[in-house]
Amino acid sequence: MDKYNHKLIEAKWQAVWEKEQTFVAREEVPNNHAYVLDMFPYPSAQGLHVGHPEGYTATDIYSRYLRMRGVNVLHPMGWDAFGLPAENYAIKTGVHPRELTWQNIDNFRRQIKALGFSYDWSREVNTADPSYYKWTQWLFLQLYKKGLAYRQEAPVNWCPSCQTVLANEQVIDGVCERCDSQVEQRQMAQWFFKTTAYASALLKDLDGLDWPQPILDMQRNWIGKSEGAEVEFRIQNSEFRIRVFTTRLDTIFGATYMVLAPEHPLVASLLENQESRIKNQEEVKKYIKTTSQRTELERKAEAKDKTGVRLEGVEAINPANQERIPVFIADYVLTSYGTGAIMAVPAHDARDFEFAKKFELSVKEVVVPTQKRTALILHGTGADSKKNWYQWLKTELEQRGYQVFVPDLPDSQMPDLDTWLKALEPYASSINENSIIIGHSLGGPTAIQFVQRLERSVGALVLVAPTCVGMDWTPINASHSSEQANCIRAITEAATDWRSVSKKIKHIVGLFSSNDPYIPVATGDLYERNLSGSYIVCENRGHFSEKNGEVTKLPEFFGLPYAEFFVDYGTLINSGEFNGLDSATAVKKIAAKIGAKLTTQYRLRDWLISRQRYWGAPIPIIYCAKCGELPAPAKDLPVELPVDVDFRPHGESPLARSESFHNVKCPKCGAPARRESDTMDTFVDSSWYFLRYVDPQNNQEAFDAKKVKQWLPVDLYVGGAEHAVMHLLYARFITKALKDLGHIGFSEPFLKLRNQGLILGEDGQKMSKSHGNVVNPDEVVVKYGADTLRLYEMFLGPLEDVKPWNTSSIIGLRRFLDRVWNFVSFPATTGNPEKQKALDSPDRHRGNDNGLNAMVARTIKKVTEDIESFRFNTAIASLMEFINVMSSVQKSDGAVSTLLILLYPFAPHITSELWEQRGFKGYIWEQSWPGYDKSALKSDTISITVQVNGKVRSSIQVAARAKEDEIVKAARADVNVARHLAGKTIVRQVYVPGRLVNFVVE
């Protein structure tokens, strides 16, 4: 028998498959078929890299497996052949994109075929071929007819380097996805597909898809649904109205100002209109000018710093409470979302709060947490302070929805912390993360000690004027009474202990009079914490003052739970008749009362498909001076790309400079007209290619509806997660549009989606030319063979994980195949008695094994389940175990043929060869997938783990049918177990059937 020669074998079987058309999908087979699809590649000049075969191998394994289960599988491959790189390369070198692309495709096809994938090559498609893009243009016209394709002047993302328009999705951090140049804004007439028309369906139908959760999340995020209401605010003394969209109608009573986007048309109207009497016209105009000059990127960079200008003299009327509120323009409000105007509720929105802080606007709290907020007031010593300030504070807080506790602390002149803390114990259960603890004077240090003992954290701690009348805070000396000394010590220690409680307190507020001489004592660490910005210290700046022990004014923010703003839903306050309602109910009732319309907004925008490039499918539209914009007649399709075109970028479409292309007769009146010179985004090509595969040669229609009905939707789609939003969203959109047009009968193209994870370079970085860490699969195929590469890529780890390539590990998979080769090739005369014994021994391998049959059955089960759930790495591991155990024992033909069949989907060449060499009947791919005898899995004896107090002490062999009491008895008899039980009392025993016994002893 020869050695395993992968080169000969792989060439041989690939030729057989090609000659016998083994993998051509059969249309005549009525039922039981599956469509298994890979994301087709862009045929780049670099050729295949090792990332491509990862997904292709996964679908190939699955396809071959399904075929052995009798399923008729459609498994096609093609080329996403239009696109910028070929055109950019052409600009640099002068090689025509078509020439380059066709060359690249040949290279890709050769590389892919060398890996032995079971594609039905008779269905290959190429999106850059006129026979394909004819139907891309047809698709465009279908959408056009339905009003789903439209042309509009729009600000577009313009890449000055690529000289083209980019979709929002193609602008990453303000720079071009492909060339990293800074993207500019330009006004241009552009073609759009109306993806927004399907926003709700695109969102809703995600529910029924078997897709990876992260992809579903990203799509939901991208569509960005928000439910809310549209409300009109009147402008005082004027006919103008400001229409706003809000998701928080429940907070409308807290709307203390309004903001319009600077580009909002109403702003221009107000400026023109004398009646509106904007007093600061110049300032407003200047602001509008500066914002318009700033690029998207600059706006984002300065996002933190809110800017804006008040429209002096303009006031809006809050329809909820008729209050007159100021109106601003500010660029933190975007024209492109909602109505381009907002009602600002600083108490319940972070951005509004920031803006309000900067412009010193009032903050009005109207929603509080539904869970009752609690406050604990710890007064200092002396009845006076109790009487004076806390009564008032209590009332204030109660009006803000708090439940206020004022523990009756022993009223002594000097604090006794232990006694105080004891008195506080009953209140501990009422304190949660929404609570405020207020410590006045000596209540401060007490509060700190109290928090320290709490198990939960606290919302806010407010320290009020930690003074103690008549005491001298200089270091303790002889003049202090012992009580005074204790007092000083308590406060100082509490202040020192600050760090230990700081993590349990979300916000800390210190209220001191500015001339308080004792601040440093109690707040040394407080100031330090202030630097990190997580609390506020209000020195007495009008927020609060304490005169003769009497509080005269509370800071405004005192009413808020602990943060500056509260964004959650809750219960309404300060909202007139709606007080006490929960947010959700309030929205409905307020809407009814003020006549607001409940609506839904989406973040999703229409899909801009125009590209001012050559290498794409021309948009089939004709412009006639008389008849206007007309679709190209169907009989004229395809509108072919002219070959002799100067495709160097000039900022207009290269096609515009091709006379032969550009000049055309009007299909309606025959007068001279011109063609649209833009081409379509390549994502249009790829959003319907899965339909073309079922009928790739059809030149009468895009696809035969019957064939589509037979094969679609796609049963399994595998590709990279980088297509999470764009490609997958566009393909879903096109599918829905085609359904509504009556061309197909389903609304979701891909029922089941799986992602392959990125394969990183050996250095753990993304493979790229610049890192010099790209691995070319060709080298691996030459050295180790396609089967080894396929196995290696699958064995690397879970399909969806990101994982680094490691060339030195490949050898392990090759060794495995060598062992398979030897195992099958050499006659089964030399069984190793030791191994045979081990195999028959019941405790081999985690127990449960009574020999060869069980091993075979277990492997069939494992491999089958793993293929079904895409865990190819562990399937291979179990095949390795199988070989390891069996390679030196007597083997039956049955075991050998089973091994070959199980391995075939992963390594089709070597298994096909061994099947033939061994003299088994037919071809291996004609065999059916093995089932297994469930009873073979069962063993006569089982292994039971014995634990004492949860620690493993032994493992015992018992008969599979042994009863609990027998097993327990056997377990206790075990020497090692007995030793751990000796002299102890068993207080409990846990028996998990078939697995373990645990004795709990004392």
Place this chain on the structure above:
RNA sequence: GCCGGAGUGGCGGAAUUGGUAUACGCACACGACUCAAAAUCGUGCGGGGAAACUCAUGAGGGUUCGAGUCCCUCCUCCGGCACCA
């Protein structure tokens, strides 16, 4: 900042979904074969300990007879989104 995902030997990764942590592979060490090397085969391989044992799944708590797996707090890394009202 927000939304996802992940942290297990020197490395890639397993773990029946709460039940013997480290399967399988790489690397490494030793042995056999060989004049020798490679290849192959065999043995060993988380830390500590002579052993009994004991400590280990990013950190700290919790639930449980029992936690890599469940809950809470935190740290780190990766991916996506980002003024979306």
